[in-house]
Amino acid sequence: MQAREASLNCFEAAAQHKGKTQIRHYEAEPVEVRNSVFGLVMHVKDITGTDTEITEKQNRQIEIAEILYDECSKNDWRLS
DSSP states (O other): OOHHHEEEEEEEOSSSTTOOOOOEEEEOTTTTSSOEEEEEEEOOOOOSHHHHHHHHHHHHHHHHHHHHHHHHHHHTTTTO
């Protein structure tokens, strides 16, 4: 699990100005595959709702990326 956390990176292309779209991109750089980066999840950040709701929606996207990471890791990062 620690290796996954170390290699699951979050690249955030977030606009700095109010009213701009914020995009999140979660990627993996598994140690098993040298010099490679795998895009796992890309989504537009939903900023509707309370701060807690926004955080929960963001965390669900992170969980999806973690599940995908685990599935790909079990398959040795081969494309099927």
